[in-house]
Amino acid sequence: MSETDRLLENNEAYAKEFDKSGLPSPPAKGVAVVACMDARMDVHSMLGLKEGDAHVIRNAGGVVSEDALRSLVISQRLLGTEEVILVHHTDCGMLTFKDEALKDAIEADTGERPDFPFHAFSDLEGSVRTSIERIKENPFIPRKDSVRGFVYEVETGRLREVV
Amino acid sequence: MSETDRLLENNEAYAKEFDKSGLPSPPAKGVAVVACMDARMDVHSMLGLKEGDAHVIRNAGGVVSEDALRSLVISQRLLGTEEVILVHHTDCGMLTFKDEALKDAIEADTGERPDFPFHAFSDLEGSVRTSIERIKENPFIPRKDSVRGFVYEVETGRLREVV
Numbered sequence: 001m002s003e004t005d006r007l008l009e010n011n012e013a014y015a016k017e018f019d020k021s022g023l024p025s026p027p028a029k030g031v032a033v034v035a036c037m038d039a040r041m042d043v044h045s046m047l048g049l050k051e052g053d054a055h056v057i058r059n060a061g062g063v064v065s066e067d068a069l070r071s072l073v074i075s076q077r078l079l080g081t082e083e084v085i086l087v088h089h090t091d092c093g094m095l096t097f098k099d100e101a102l103k104d105a106i107e108a109d110t111g112e113r114p115d116f117p118f119h120a121f122s123d124l125e126g127s128v129r130t131s132i133e134r135i136k137e138n139p140f141i142p143r144k145d146s147v148r149g150f151v152y153e154v155e156t157g158r159l160r161e162v163v
Numbered sequence: 164m165s166e167t168d169r170l171l172e173n174n175e176a177y178a179k180e181f182d183k184s185g186l187p188s189p190p191a192k193g194v195a196v197v198a199c200m201d202a203r204m205d206v207h208s209m210l211g212l213k214e215g216d217a218h219v220i221r222n223a224g225g226v227v228s229e230d231a232l233r234s235l236v237i238s239q240r241l242l243g244t245e246e247v248i249l250v251h252h253t254d255c256g257m258l259t260f261k262d263e264a265l266k267d268a269i270e271a272d273t274g275e276r277p278d279f280p281f282h283a284f285s286d287l288e289g290s291v292r293t294s295i296e297r298i299k300e301n302p303f304i305p306r307k308d309s310v311r312g313f314v315y316e317v318e319t320g321r322l323r324e325v326v
Binding site for chain 2 (some may be wrong): 002003004006007008010011012013014015017018021022023025026027028029030031032037038039040041042044045046047048050051052053054055056057058059060065066067068069070071073074075077078080083085091093094096097102105106109110112113114116117118119133137139140142146148154155156157158159
């Protein structure tokens with residue numbers, strides 16, 4: 001039995017107790033969270049979010065990539081969110097490698113070199129600031145009064161504000 | 164008080180009860196989930212995931228964008244995941260607009276036309292299949308034995324397998 005099959009069994013149990021039908025599509029709290037994909041972060045638990053409350057955008061690093069910007073534009077313009085919470089975290093995998101070294105390894109393994117950036121970073125707080133700047137500079141995101149960046153401490157469960 | 168400030172208060176409460184320090188970075192269940200950012204999906208609750216279990220990658224639509232592929236490459240190659248669960252959902256916002264119409268509206272509002280795709284789609288199951296194909300065709304993702312695509316029903320809380 002695969003892990004996927006086990007998780008589908010969990011979903012059966014979730015569906016049996018499900019009482020969240022009829023929630024509207026626009027997030028009730030008007031918030032979009034951008035966070036790293038890291039397994040140690042349960043964004044809903046860490047922020048006390050419930051189904052229906054907030055958009056959650058996640059990728060490797062929690063960096064504000066082009067795709068995160070695409071998602072934020074849709075979140076604000078079509079679904080009415082007004083606040084952004086950006087979350088990177090301590091002990092992030094993105095701090096442990098360099099783009100060029102990963103590309104070298106992949107090329108050695110597959111015979112083909114990735115032509116896209118992996119967005120590894122060496123300065124955690126600096127990366128939060130860079131990502132926040134990318135949101136603030138983007139001409140297509142209309143609401144920027146509350147765009148705040150944090151480091152989540154995997155050691156304590158606490159969000160520490162950076163910018 | 165902003166919603167962000169209220170969520171930070173929730174995080175204080177979470178941190179006070181926090182007993183998850185010391186979890187390793189590689190996901191315990193070896194799973195990466197790719198899902199839509201939709202507010203009605205709490206990926207951890209719907210799959211019975213706990214902190215430490217799985218990578219969670221989310222964006223508008225849950226489409227396998229270039230950035231989702233970047234995240235999956237890092238997830239598998241650097242952090243050892245072996246299974247992918249892709250989740251789109253009923254009543255998705257991506258079904259309600261067309262890329263060109265959104266670009267028209269943004270250009271009218273800002274004077275500048277977005278030069279990137281928004282990845283709107285009109286066929287929900289078709290979009291799941293397209294995204295699964297993008298993973299299977301990608302030369303940099305090594306493990307493809309368990310790459311499965313689902314529609315989450317916001318009406319029932321249930322995951323329905325598509326491919």
